[in-house]
Amino acid sequence: MRATLLYQAGDVRVEDVPDPKIQQPTDAVIRIVVGCVCGSDLWPYKSAPLTDQPRQMGHEFIGVVEETGPEVKTIRPGDLVVAPFIYADNTCEYCRRGLQTSCPHGGQWGINGVDGGQGEATRVPYADGTLVKLPVAKDSDLLPDLLTLSDVLCTGYHAARTAGVTAGESVAVIGDGAVGLCAVISARLVGAERIILMGRHTQRTDLGREFGATDVVAGRGQDGVNELRELTGGAGTERVLECVGLKDALVQSTGVVRDGGTISRVGAPQYPEVPLGFPEFLRNLTLTGGVAPARAYIEELMPHILSGAIHPGRVFDRTVSLDQVAEGYRLMNDREALKVLVRP
């Protein structure tokens, strides 16, 4: 089959790889209907060293089940399914607590003999635990919306939930990428009254307003902090959803959060340490969040998509075929596209 491989920074190729096969009795093999490129794919795309062991890319996909191992019970060939960006058994203690990202049997797509999500097919470990059936046909117009359940919508929702956003509150969302925009949707879902989106790409922040942002702050660094504080009578917001992953964004978060407030970070940290020393201790700031256990939220969020209440799939502003996937990476890396859908 054809799959996307990353050889080094900027060098994405689509090549033949072995067809996936059932290896464990709990496996399924699925044929991918739609995948996409993630903001987090851009970190290795920017910086990976040259290798002759290229990694299969992609961790968000919807597909049709082709074959299941003898112990798979809930998933059947022909089912249309969505996968979270980390597979997991969904039965262990961590999974039962909704922390599937810490499942000892879980893992990442694209390594250890498991295929990536930017290809024609993949083997799915722990298919019963990992996959969630979709009650639509594979040509449904809702597929882009449902694909966001793999990662970005659940990641934005994880930010809102772990930050403890409740009805009537003010929230700052830092970052106008796909995750930031999904954090806006999520803050609104849990009832936030005021949602201040911090980002400087007008096209993206305009979409953020349609998703529910009540205010947009375009200033960066201290300018942005001052602007947000002015909007909130000086105090800042009780909750901040940090959807970037850079240290500057975290510093900005400490600048806009109210004393006693909570910063939830869901952007993969590109820093080893967090600037939370004595001054932030005196302010009783909380840092929470982390990699989103998307699997924990899929069933909860799906009805909002099926009912048409939310349209997170609008973050996809470009579609490419599998053969054009390198162009998809370039478009996102150059910020010509917000998020790119890949149709094998």
Add this chain to the structure above:
Amino acid sequence: MRATLLYQAGDVRVEDVPDPKIQQPTDAVIRIVVGCVCGSDLWPYKSAPLTDQPRQMGHEFIGVVEETGPEVKTIRPGDLVVAPFIYADNTCEYCRRGLQTSCPHGGQWGINGVDGGQGEATRVPYADGTLVKLPVAKDSDLLPDLLTLSDVLCTGYHAARTAGVTAGESVAVIGDGAVGLCAVISARLVGAERIILMGRHTQRTDLGREFGATDVVAGRGQDGVNELRELTGGAGTERVLECVGLKDALVQSTGVVRDGGTISRVGAPQYPEVPLGFPEFLRNLTLTGGVAPARAYIEELMPHILSGAIHPGRVFDRTVSLDQVAEGYRLMNDREALKVLVRP
């Protein structure tokens, strides 16, 4: 009056300073009955540069009200009162939320024309908001217990509360100083089933066991982490109360906390940055806590002392007169005393 002044590291003197006077209509002047030395006093005691503007020391005290300003309504001359280690108006929005440490009118003892707690008397700003009446006589045996409401008991309790400790849980307490031991008391008060105290001073950890610690881990660094993980079946504890303030203690906290768990820090941070990068992001660790709004907890905790249910005053293992306060600092700094009571 006589008061304790810090001139430089290791140089504590008791000298004459101006008598406190009512300056604002919301002030009170109180005569100190009992004060003490805090672990946090030892940071400047270890490192302060020489100054000819020495600072008055001490921020924990019980006293008798001598005089009140014309706007003071709830506190009367003759009342025995306890003060939290930060004064506050207790009426602003932060105070109403229980975050008196962020009160815009609040401040620290010993600076800006307010006296310290290791002296004969002090002016108390916002007396109605700051002070809490004690329903005992000034010669009560409960005074050492009640004095812990100024700081250490409330600080330990802040750790337990912000960490979200609930009944039946396992908790690790890092640090066997007075705050760590009060965190043990607090974890027990909120119903923790298993309380693992990490400390290596047998006399202190023995007191910790009497306060409710079910296990003691004496190992430091990775040894301590391994020992605690063995005690908890490999997973670590859901909540960690970090009562030291050093970076090593925070690293140890990340080692013993379970994935998805919470570290609450209440030891004043002696570091500018926190080691919470990508690995901890993948584990969904939360960092919370901060300087304790002691005022928020005094009324809630006092009944447990009055009923005899808890005896946090047992952390005081030495008593000195005001003239001996320098010796009190030395005893604590050399770890010959756990916490030193000062009777002017």
